[in-house]
Amino acid sequence: MGFWGIEVKPGKPQPYHSDNVEGTLFVTQATLGLGKSTDRSILQCSVGHKSPIFLCSLLPEKTESCPLKLEFKDELVAFSVVGKRSIHLAGYFVADEGDYRL
Amino acid sequence: MGFWGIEVKPGKPQPYHSDNVEGTLFVTQATLGLGKSTDRSILQCSVGHKSPIFLCSLLPEKTESCPLKLEFKDELVAFSVVGKRSIHLAGYFVADEGDYRL
Amino acid sequence: MGFWGIEVKPGKPQPYHSDNVEGTLFVTQATLGLGKSTDRSILQCSVGHKSPIFLCSLLPEKTESCPLKLEFKDELVAFSVVGKRSIHLAGYFVADEGDYRL
């Protein structure tokens, strides 16, 4: 198990796939990055050729963090941002071998 | 297990039933879709002939995301929106065969 | 397991007891009902003769939904509302027989 975090920047989709280690990624928190724009930044997730789904909408000076509860396993997903400020994602990875259960 | 997401559009109830695969759907997040209306959009859920139950109320420019914790298994439910802007739902599906426990 | 939801109306306490089926009720979401009052509606819970405990406070146009994490098993409880607008409660029921664990 370990802490997991990425910064998803506007215009730069972040793919996620657990390449080497079998396990489950738990994404539990989204926080707005620094910046001057006062417009919302929306986090979205794309799987394959399906339409992207919004995961949260962060509003500068109003709601800058959002708890999430997402789990990913053996999937190729891509996180991206609609808006001008980046979104930080945090969570943790649990490898399959142990008998750990959330 | 896999990411699950749908966009529920106004005036178009979205039924959910796990047709082919036995398992549990975990719906964990609701996010307001894009649009110009500044009125609230409410997500509701109907089961059979019972009155619909509100699941969350999203307020443009104030509260545009909401964590949920709902589980569905072997049920026919319908999600719908009261309001003018769509609501994106996200979560994940866990098939029964594994020994996975949330 | 199944979706569970009720609407708690002002002045009309809603008792809950799992009569026929042994199991656990998970109440995970509260959402403000429709109405014109702009005052807060508070959800409270009473068990036996103890003083009622507030579970959440919903503010029209500000915070109209609230995640909860409550579990009830073999108890007689009563939900009621302090305020003028109803509160919708949602969650799910898990029967005892399976080996399901949350």
Place this chain on the structure above:
Amino acid sequence: MGFWGIEVKPGKPQPYHSDNVEGTLFVTQATLGLGKSTDRSILQCSVGHKSPIFLCSLLPEKTESCPLKLEFKDELVAFSVVGKRSIHLAGYFVADEGDYRL
């Protein structure tokens, strides 16, 4: 398992210890009590001689409820309030004997 709730009043720390029954207390929700003060009320927790730690900060007319996720077992803790309005705490107690796991 059973519903658990207390009202923590200003100036009156509330100790908690599971005296008679071995088990775990899950504290999952804090809600602001009634009152006229518009200042924040902060919930804090003290264990032994350590400095108290803030658990949540409730703002009248803005954020009057807060989900928590705290677990206490075989500990003497004291909840107290910084501010003028009380804070209601809700959750549930799970006795050790069963094989229940959260």
Place this chain on the structure above:
Amino acid sequence: MGFWGIEVKPGKPQPYHSDNVEGTLFVTQATLGLGKSTDRSILQCSVGHKSPIFLCSLLPEKTESCPLKLEFKDELVAFSVVGKRSIHLAGYFVADEGDYRL
């Protein structure tokens, strides 16, 4: 298992490592400390030489608490604050020896 809490002060990163006891730290809540600054305070987490990741952003008089869901095990992490007011973190520690599962 036991309550865990620290206050992370500006300019003073707080390392965390479970030195003596094997187990998992669950960090579940962040609350803004007292102070006069009305600017946001951001909690961030650093692991090794990677860029710090934002975990939440607290806004005085608007959003002063934030639920988290982070788990740390056998890792050296450092929490720090971007901003002028401290952030209190709360959660609990579960030692490995028991058969406790969250």
